[in-house]
Amino acid sequence: MGARNRPSSEPRVPLSRERVLRAAVAIADEGGVRALTMRRLAEQVGAEAMSLYHHVANKEDVLDGTVDLLIGEINEVVDRFDPPAEPADWKKAVRRRVLAAREILLRHRWAPALFETRSAVSPQVLRYHDGLIGLMRAGGFSHDLCHHALHALGSRALGFAQELFDPSGAGGGEESVAELEAMAERFPHLVGMLAEVAHDDPDSTLGWCDDQAEFEFGLDIILDGLDRLREAG
Amino acid sequence: MGARNRPSSEPRVPLSRERVLRAAVAIADEGGVRALTMRRLAEQVGAEAMSLYHHVANKEDVLDGTVDLLIGEINEVVDRFDPPAEPADWKKAVRRRVLAAREILLRHRWAPALFETRSAVSPQVLRYHDGLIGLMRAGGFSHDLCHHALHALGSRALGFAQELFDPSGAGGGEESVAELEAMAERFPHLVGMLAEVAHDDPDSTLGWCDDQAEFEFGLDIILDGLDRLREAG
DNA sequence: ACCTGAACACCGTTCAAGT
């Protein structure tokens, strides 16, 4: 669209891997990963689709690259954080890093799903986890416990968790209230839980949970559990 | 392939949604989700691609259906489990269910990644979680804590967790040992941890972790944390 | 009711040719 009307004042910006990847993120932000095609990507940077192949190996490389780019953004933010004042503050420091990562990824909703599909090890992901280990080591973790900790946290370390019930999917609208009664026979415990949770908070149904609060709840359970193991030695 | 040589003795099995979905699982088992195309699926059931559309709405429906089918398998298994002998055994019961689910999903490595992309609520997923809530309620959980618990568990409830470092990816081979030294400067904590973990278990590098043990470690941290919250009331 | 062939509008990617 905007590729044609380039003012003659600014010279034609040459293509580069960086520029291609930033364009890829912009496209996915607007229309999801499905909208991210090589042809659309070329259009975004004002070139032909085949020109992209001089700067990225193929589409897989583009996807790997966008992941790396986003985690790079996260690293830029968390690297600026002050180190914890005392060793016992490791938990506070890790928590802050994870929530900062989450804040950035929340601006790129398509990214978490993409992570799962990437098998290439992203240097930026390595750097992020290296920082986490550093905090835990300073807080008194053994290398072995660090290792377990990374596995236990999994994708939560980067600020996201797989939501099996999508808020945007079916089940959050008004009709679901009526449907709930019909479902009560098949899923008594689930409907019972929802009825009570919804009673406490009228806005809350399965699709209307407070994602942020629930994420922090799960994160804290894990961090507290790790802290207890660290104390036990 | 095998669609042509149908012995005349057995009559032509008519197409059905169930048969299509089972074929879809078989294809994904063999070649991953990428191999699962409508044309390949048609071939597998011995029909033309367009015939599929009389039994499934579209490809999205096929993907939703395979997820539902797999969780259905899980439900069949866990529904046969005996209820816990005493209320305090809720944790043992939940643990057993989760590990049973994991056992089944490990036979379909492509499934977890697919889950993340599904927004439709699968009836079988609802049924599975309904059962989990039932166990927790019997164990003394409030509805509110059940709700938090499901969020905290996330995909772990179904027996999988996002592995950010893929064992099959780069980093597990012999060359990685040499690479580790070069990486030591950039990722000192990570390399330090790996060096020590590898010392304890020579086979173990970042790509060679004991997935099952690490999954259970994370699961137990969460279950223990929930138990503590339940006791606290 | 169920199945099919041809066709449409897309993909990612290769190749030979341009500057």
Added chain:
DNA sequence: ACCTGAACACCGTTCAAGT
């Protein structure tokens, strides 16, 4: 060195036509 048009081998899906 960087970019491009045409072309290839695929996709999912629609449509009109068959039994």
